[in-house]
Amino acid sequence: MKRITLLALALGLGLSARAQEVTYALPNTVFTVKVSIEQTQFFAGPYAAYAKKFLNMDVRQEDGATCSLVGAEIIAGTEADQKALYTCDAENASFLALSAQGLVALQNKADAPSTPWRFLPPASARFDGSITSPQREETRITYKILQTDNGEVQVPVEHKAKAAKSEEDKAAEAAETLLSLRRERLNIISGNTDATYSGEALGAAIRELDRLEAEYMALFCGQNVSGTIEAAFDVIPDPELKHQRYLAFRLTDDGPVPDGVKGVPYYIELEPEPLAFPGEDDKKSKVKSNSIHFRIPAVCKVRFTRDGQRLLETRSLVYQLGKESFFTPNK
16 A cells, blocks of 8 residues: 555555545646737826927827737646546556656646736836926015105015926926027037037037936926836637637737737637547447546647737647547556
């Protein structure tokens, strides 16, 4: 009994209710589609509404996102088919070592662990163009009444006060700074300046002006923030389907999503090669209680497609699309 138990554990099998039997499962093929998605999120500039007025530019004024597929990989794994469980005598369990050649499944999943969904954290844009001060100085006039020999006289009195700048005020100041940077760069390049720049100093000055201009332009034109989404989806072929075409996932502007959400569909398509297996009907009647069942896998072309366009193609063995048979060990 101890020897039988150790043999069952070594094969990754479970003992059945009867001590002299072990239970095994026929294999299923599972395809894991691993994809890399590049997502670009656009953040409109805080002064986009004033770009036309102050810079005579038409710019995008609404946030948005786009996604595109940049990489894909199809990985074929094996798992036990829980709908095809059989038992055999423990003394014949050594035949189960042929599982790698299509006999039985000894593992619950492919060797590599499944890839979890990984989505990017919420992105944000940083606008570094600065305004000199968030406040502006206003001159306000009030009238003070003075008593004179001829009666009362209103005398204007000026007061200096601070007031918060409106968005339009800030946009106007940013636009003026941007135009000033461009004038300064032109003056340096053309030599129309009191300062003298040469060699590395000239290059450093131009680079700094370019950096500042880019910061202020972003306030009007906005920014793009890009990142990569890694995701994995499992596809399990069904031998009952006439057309071997399976939806892997759909791609939206927010990233890849499973079925049920609108988006661009990506498919896995299988094309099995003919499998000659003569005498099948004659063998079915000869199945005995101690027979060992196994599957002969079908060789399939595996395609990853979008809108009928072939993006990736490989060949793989698919157990459940092949043939099931058996043999009876000689005692």
